[in-house]
Amino acid sequence: MSLSVELLATGDELLxxxxxxxxxxxxxDRLWDAGVMVGRKTLVGDDREVLEAAxxxxxxxxxxxxxxxxxxxTEDDLTAECVARVMGLPLEPHAPSLAAIAERFQRMGRTMxxxxxxxxxxxxxxTIHPNRWGTAPGFTVQLGRAALTCLPGVPAEYRxxxxxxxxxxxxxxxxxxxxARVLKLLGLGESAADQAMRPVMDDPAHRGVRFGYRAHFxxxxxxxxxxGPGAEPRAAAIEAAVRALFGDAVWGSGKEELAALLVAxxxxxxxxxxxxxxCTGGLLASLVTAVPGASAxxxxxxxxxxxxxxTRVLGxxxxxxxxxxxxxxxxxxxxxxxxxxxxxATWGLGITGIAGPDGGTxxxxxxxxxxxxxxxxxxxxxxxxxxxDRERVRRAAAFxxxxxxxxxxxx
Amino acid sequence: MSLSVELLATGDELLxxxxxxxxxxxxxDRLWDAGVMVGRKTLVGDDREVLEAAxxxxxxxxxxxxxxxxxxxTEDDLTAECVARVMGLPLEPHAPSLAAIAERFQRMGRTMxxxxxxxxxxxxxxTIHPNRWGTAPGFTVQLGRAALTCLPGVPAEYRxxxxxxxxxxxxxxxxxxxxARVLKLLGLGESAADQAMRPVMDDPAHRGVRFGYRAHFxxxxxxxxxxGPGAEPRAAAIEAAVRALFGDAVWGSGKEELAALLVAxxxxxxxxxxxxxxCTGGLLASLVTAVPGASAxxxxxxxxxxxxxxTRVLGxxxxxxxxxxxxxxxxxxxxxxxxxxxxxATWGLGITGIAGPDGGTxxxxxxxxxxxxxxxxxxxxxxxxxxxDRERVRRAAAFxxxxxxxxxxxx
Numbered sequence: 001m002s003l004s005v006e007l008l009a010t011g012d013e014l015l016x017x018x019x020x021x022x023x024x025x026x027x028x029d030r031l032w033d034a035g036v037m038v039g040r041k042t043l044v045g046d047d048r049e050v051l052e053a054a055x056x057x058x059x060x061x062x063x064x065x066x067x068x069x070x071x072x073x074t075e076d077d078l079t080a081e082c083v084a085r086v087m088g089l090p091l092e093p094h095a096p097s098l099a100a101i102a103e104r105f106q107r108m109g110r111t112m113x114x115x116x117x118x119x120x121x122x123x124x125x126x127t128i129h130p131n132r133w134g135t136a137p138g139f140t141v142q143l144g145r146a147a148l149t150c151l152p153g154v155p156a157e158y159r160x161x162x163x164x165x166x167x168x169x170x171x172x173x174x175x176x177x178x179x180a181r182v183l184k185l186l187g188l189g190e191s192a193a194d195q196a197m198r199p200v201m202d203d204p205a206h207r208g209v210r211f212g213y214r215a216h217f218x219x220x221x222x223x224x225x226x227x228g229p230g231a232e233p234r235a236a237a238i239e240a241a242v243r244a245l246f247g248d249a250v251w252g253s254g255k256e257e258l259a260a261l262l263v264a265x266x267x268x269x270x271x272x273x274x275x276x277x278x279c280t281g282g283l284l285a286s287l288v289t290a291v292p293g294a295s296a297x298x299x300x301x302x303x304x305x306x307x308x309x310x311t312r313v314l315g316x317x318x319x320x321x322x323x324x325x326x327x328x329x330x331x332x333x334x335x336x337x338x339x340x341x342x343x344x345a346t347w348g349l350g351i352t353g354i355a356g357p358d359g360g361t362x363x364x365x366x367x368x369x370x371x372x373x374x375x376x377x378x379x380x381x382x383x384x385x386x387x388x389d390r391e392r393v394r395r396a397a398a399f400x401x402x403x404x405x406x407x408x409x410x411x
Numbered sequence: 412m413s414l415s416v417e418l419l420a421t422g423d424e425l426l427x428x429x430x431x432x433x434x435x436x437x438x439x440d441r442l443w444d445a446g447v448m449v450g451r452k453t454l455v456g457d458d459r460e461v462l463e464a465a466x467x468x469x470x471x472x473x474x475x476x477x478x479x480x481x482x483x484x485t486e487d488d489l490t491a492e493c494v495a496r497v498m499g500l501p502l503e504p505h506a507p508s509l510a511a512i513a514e515r516f517q518r519m520g521r522t523m524x525x526x527x528x529x530x531x532x533x534x535x536x537x538t539i540h541p542n543r544w545g546t547a548p549g550f551t552v553q554l555g556r557a558a559l560t561c562l563p564g565v566p567a568e569y570r571x572x573x574x575x576x577x578x579x580x581x582x583x584x585x586x587x588x589x590x591a592r593v594l595k596l597l598g599l600g601e602s603a604a605d606q607a608m609r610p611v612m613d614d615p616a617h618r619g620v621r622f623g624y625r626a627h628f629x630x631x632x633x634x635x636x637x638x639g640p641g642a643e644p645r646a647a648a649i650e651a652a653v654r655a656l657f658g659d660a661v662w663g664s665g666k667e668e669l670a671a672l673l674v675a676x677x678x679x680x681x682x683x684x685x686x687x688x689x690c691t692g693g694l695l696a697s698l699v700t701a702v703p704g705a706s707a708x709x710x711x712x713x714x715x716x717x718x719x720x721x722t723r724v725l726g727x728x729x730x731x732x733x734x735x736x737x738x739x740x741x742x743x744x745x746x747x748x749x750x751x752x753x754x755x756a757t758w759g760l761g762i763t764g765i766a767g768p769d770g771g772t773x774x775x776x777x778x779x780x781x782x783x784x785x786x787x788x789x790x791x792x793x794x795x796x797x798x799x800d801r802e803r804v805r806r807a808a809a810f811x812x813x814x815x816x817x818x819x820x821x822x
Binding site: 012014015016017018020021022025026027028029030032037038039040041042043044045050054212213214275277280281282283284285286288289290292293294295298299300301302303304305306308309312313342343356357358359390391394 | 423425426427428429431432433436437438439440441442443448449450451452453454455456461465623624625686688691692693694695696697699700701703704705706709710711712713714715716717719720723724753754767768769770801802805
């Protein structure tokens with residue numbers, strides 16, 4: 001069966017650009033995985049009249065309306081009040097919620113204000129959703145033709161309650177659980193991926209499957225959701241077809257993160273990597289060290305922006321820099337080998353290039369990058385010409401370096 | 412005068428979480444600066460019926476509706492067609508737009524497809540907005556009670572045309588140009604800033620001024636917009652009051668970026684900075700090298716995660732590490748001095764700490780960070796205990812290091 005779903009968010013701060021609503025895209029993505037495309041999303045301010053009109057409109061159209069925001073303790077938190085008024089029912093205190101809020105304040109050693117009691121008042125007959133991540137419980141009522149679920153706007157609370165309440169409700173209503181898959185690719189762009197996927201997407205055997213992609217530059221994530229009978233085996237068959245299509249450009253799946261994957265693989269092998277960066281300027285090191293536990297696999301990263309530092313800290317020979325120039329394959333190799341040797345690591349990664357906007361020449365335009373990986377079996381190097389601005393060139397190069405290491409660890 | 416404005420965006424990709432609508436928060440922010448708070452934002456899919464209903468609703472309520480998306484060449488780009496149908500007028504070809512599109516394709520060496528001709532058809536009587544950033548022109552029509560401006564969804568094109576068409580239109584309608592100001596702070600949180608701002612915000616002299624803040628962790632940006640007569644001097648008076656309130660916690664204003672400001676100041680002084688990072692793991696180097704031209708002021712950054720590397724690469728004495736531990740003021744000082752000395756730089760920044768989630772002890776819990784700045788007048792150090800997860804601790808520490816240098820450059 002199909003289900004029409006709308007999202008409604010309230011909060012002046014969302015209409016001034018002060019706070020960006022990241023909850024809705026997150027839930028849309030999760031609902032897509034569950035087999036549902038949201039029909040409409042509406043953002044309104046903290047205004048009784050506008051909010052009540054939006055509640056009437058959305059609950060008059062959809063089977064399920066998920067509303068966020070307006071459950072706080074202050075005067076401009078209007079959600080419960082407006083929902084009750086549109087329903088023509090009073091607000092009533094909910095003793096278990098009041099007790100939970102009081103206990104929360106006590107546990108945090110803070111004084112509960114009378115305002116907080118407001119957060120335990122709900123439209124008569126509402127189903128209450130206890131909030132394990134914060135103060136304000138959510139609630140669900142039947143209004144118009146819709147089930148209306150109201151959640152707090154704080155992202156951790158919104159997401160926690162959506163996982164706990166909304167997604168199971170949707171799955172139950174749809175009857176059968178859909179099968180969703182994500183494969184993550186590096187080394188080709190969105191349009192190339194889209195082009196390559198055409199035969200799979202147009203295959204009559206995959207009729208009714210929702211395909212999509214997410215661009216996380218420079219990664220591309222391919223997604224598909226299969227609903228109905230045999231969803232799991234059908235999703236698995238598509239995964240096999242996609243993996244055959246893209247080979248080792250597929251580096252992972254699901255919620256895997258490339259840097260975290262590499263840290264885990266290196267740790268399992270009891271190996272370490274050392275980094276020597278020029279144009280990426282610490283971005284590669286920052287990606288690796290953002291992973292909890294990275295200290296088990298990384299002892300040293302050097303940002304050797306100046307030629308003199310490449311020589312002094314990493315032992316790159318001056319003659320090499322003079323003969324080939326800093327942006328060259330030999331220097332990339334020397335950087336990788338220098339970092340590996342100084343740190344006594346199993347692997348060394350070196351990157352040198354021109355991130356722009358200045359510094360390009362006709363022979364070495366902006367976007368020219370040489371990368372090298374030094375390892376137990378010797379040193380390999382690749383040359384690239386990336387398109388885009390400084391940020392894109394740096395990101396593309398840093399991820400390409402991670403990918404070089406990933407491929408080496410597969411061998 | 413006041414102006415009611417609504418935003419309407421179309422695109423299936425916006426409702427699946429595939430693409431996040433960053434255009435709307437951007438324009439909301441710009442409109443806020445212009446003295447207007449958007450009343451409502453609606454997101455709908457590529458569906459004729461839904462789109463036409465949304466066009467009727469929004470143009471029936473607002474003075475100005477800014478719509479984005481659906482101006483592409485493909486079948487599911489429905490905007491011009493739906494607007495024309497709701498107006499009860501035909502689509503008509505616009506010869507100058509067709510010529511501009513053809514010329515654009517020729518310039519890029521690509522073949523124009525018949526589909527692209529669709530992008531030069533508009534509802535009869537529409538005002539056309541040539542697009543200097545892409546293929547699809549925008550257009551404005553009068554519909555219902557509103558001026559309806561349709562813009563392409565591609566961010567660069569949307570923003571370019573909004574700057575060129577929408578914001579001047581709004582300014583003209585409002586009659587007087589408002590004065591908007593942004594001051595950027597480091598070293599205090601949102602709620603502390605909000606608390607401190609109360610006397611300014613509640614001052615009767617500032618009645619009618621719109622105050623707001625933007626959190627860019629760990630920065631806080633304070634904003635205000637003054638409309639009506641004497642807007643400029645009133646905004647300037649508030650700026651003086653806010654600067655007096657926060658002193659040198661205010662590091663900049665307007666569109667200034669902290670790292671870019673430091674790169675510019677160092678370059679003007681012909682000075683350089685060298686970096687030695689432990690817990691921030693390259694994040695500080697990455698922030699600095701993200702600035703175009705950073706190579707003029709940074710020769711070297713070292714990520715010395717392991718104690719051995721602190722000793723081998725940066726000359727931190729083993730005895731010091733043994734006596735004080737790696738996360739200590741003496742080691743932060745030695746890191747800063749080591750980086751400064753090896754690179755021969757004017758300034759050296761050192762950071763050592765515990766970013767978490769593991770590695771904390773009762774004496775040195777997660778979030779403990781020591782920072783040091785070595786310079787011509789000696790070395791200064793600060794100790795901090797940041798709250799939050801690994802990412803927040805790293806970000807807070809990296810920005811604190813930038814701020815240490817900023818304050819030194821002020822002296």
